Amino acid sequence: MEKEYEAREKLIACAKKEFLEKGFAKASLRSISAAAGMTTGAVYFFCKDKNGLFGAVVDEPLNRIMTLISAHFSADMETDVSQFQHHPGDHDDFAEAMISMLYADRDALLILLEKSAGSRYEGIIDRFIELIEQHNLALAEKYAAAFPGKRMNRYMLHWLSHVEINAYVHLLTHEDDPQKALREIKPVMDMLVEGWLAHILEDDI
Amino acid sequence: MEKEYEAREKLIACAKKEFLEKGFAKASLRSISAAAGMTTGAVYFFCKDKNGLFGAVVDEPLNRIMTLISAHFSADMETDVSQFQHHPGDHDDFAEAMISMLYADRDALLILLEKSAGSRYEGIIDRFIELIEQHNLALAEKYAAAFPGKRMNRYMLHWLSHVEINAYVHLLTHEDDPQKALREIKPVMDMLVEGWLAHILEDDI
Amino acid sequence: MEKEYEAREKLIACAKKEFLEKGFAKASLRSISAAAGMTTGAVYFFCKDKNGLFGAVVDEPLNRIMTLISAHFSADMETDVSQFQHHPGDHDDFAEAMISMLYADRDALLILLEKSAGSRYEGIIDRFIELIEQHNLALAEKYAAAFPGKRMNRYMLHWLSHVEINAYVHLLTHEDDPQKALREIKPVMDMLVEGWLAHILEDDI
Amino acid sequence: MEKEYEAREKLIACAKKEFLEKGFAKASLRSISAAAGMTTGAVYFFCKDKNGLFGAVVDEPLNRIMTLISAHFSADMETDVSQFQHHPGDHDDFAEAMISMLYADRDALLILLEKSAGSRYEGIIDRFIELIEQHNLALAEKYAAAFPGKRMNRYMLHWLSHVEINAYVHLLTHEDDPQKALREIKPVMDMLVEGWLAHILEDDI
DNA sequence: TATGAATGAGATTTCATTCAT
């Protein structure tokens, strides 16, 4: 049973390696299966097709991240945000959870975020951004209500959501050490919050 | 002779369309040449190979942008930055020049920045970022010199360079109208400068 | 033991469904066994190979039909056909028996007759036709003996045998209700007998 | 230019041979192209795909037959059929034209009619039958109008259309010599007309 | 009795590139 188990594990490990190096589109099932010591046909015993193999690599980490983000948002919306004051470090807990999770499946997530072109997961990052944007929108609406004569800057809102996601992607791509990552993400998040407070509202003419 | 000229123009126009729709890797020379009313063989009269065709689409706009950025940096470094004060609008001229140039060759630049995977130009964006980063580094060193007991945050520097480039890419991708683009880039740039001033230096322990 | 029995039954039922939908060649053992809740390997416990599975679906009905036809022919040849007079309804008993049997195993027979391409049973219909043709030949020889100066039209004989079989196949394919089928086959058979009497002999030059 | 021309011709000739022997589904592009002395890739220069290659073999003959049948039907409907009398030989001209055309492209038509399973042309024979049936229906309606108290037998109409087509297919399959074919089709058609007149109407209860 | 794993050969299709003409 160990052998069989190992074969599947090995296949997925080799797929992960190849996807990371070449991206979905240029990855070759032939070379993946050769590396895993099996025939291409055997791959189709373990998964439906190339997209299925990709899914076998990324699905679990993806689900974990999605769950974490949703949970955080639910909690976040319940807290009192009436003050809109920002103290550096407010988001530390979330950042810590995110980073710990991101680095737990670092390769799989890098593949998902940067090497999925051509796959069924292409554009997954946009779904992340949408998610964040919805949350940010709700927040901004509350905020705007407190400042008559001000109007929400929708473009800024979208761009900041974009940057927030990319901040994590950038980290994952450029920093190997999760400890350092945690230190580095803090000023980034602080800056985003400051920017948010300063620029999400503009004068209503 | 006009005919030849026209044929080349048409080829490049069709290539631009296909690259924009499918990206470099999935674009097919057969379908490009068919659209341009010629055979695949004919393509090899006009350019060396697939990468060459891609270059024919993006090289000129790329050079123009590179030149603009370099020129701006040369000028920027000569101005007195000893104050490091930021007044909103400081970067307006540059932003205006950038946006006007970006939108003049919008399709080609979108291709270069987002559809070059698999081509010789894959990762070109990193070269842009390097360029900006060098400039930002020089600036930051001057800045740091004025604040003993402070140390430059290298990660922040790199990330901010990244974000600066991506701000323009995001704009190009999401905003069709250059007039609106100009209005939207301003708070973005303001926020980046504020963030720069607030977070590029950190306490030296 | 019941379980085993059930498993086999289920396998054959699922095979029947798949063969009916896709035909022998396009049917997939994988999808059949999946539908039957077993692995492809298990199929090889129940039958030798793909052709064997096909046989498990069609053999019994095939034998029943073959037996019926043979029995009818033996009986038919013993009756006095010296008159060669045809009264509408002469063949009613046979037609009734045929139709009752055909509709008892309708799916299996449709598979055998129309979906066997690629299998060992491909062209089985020709064996039916041969069988009928032999019988018709014997009949025609008696008939011809009674008409000197006339000669049997061999092509007509073959074609009529062909049409006779196809009349039943057509019925099975186009008519769901065996009651209606019985009503519809009568004028068909009448017409065939009339045609037989009128055209099976031709002038001998 | 002859060479190029020859290559395409040879490809189609080899395809015709393979389709005739194995049928569409079991025919292999690999073995066709090998027989034609080219690589599989080259096949795709000459035609779109496997179905396209099949079309290159059968399209022209198919169109010719369709045109002939349509033309015949148009002419046939204009003649006075008020008498509904049948004289043997009435259909000789049409039969002659059909047979001459069928045997001119015999192999291609055999492929189309009997070896097209799995291709885009699968079931083409049903379209022929529909065509004939429409024509027969129009005829039968006129006929029925002349016999009050009688009702058209729709099943018989459909079956006779079926048999009419199959009479030609049977001929093409079983008789090599077009001269003999012409002689053999006559009593067949005579019998069909007689059957038509005798059985297409039934008592209206 | 049945499984799960794997094979190995085959299928069609796509593609950038080359080259004689």
Add this chain to the structure above:
DNA sequence: CATGAATGAAATCTCATTCAT
């Protein structure tokens, strides 16, 4: 200047079949 033909390699995927357990 451009074509039409062809290559050759690679791609993904499917399948009946086998076999140790």
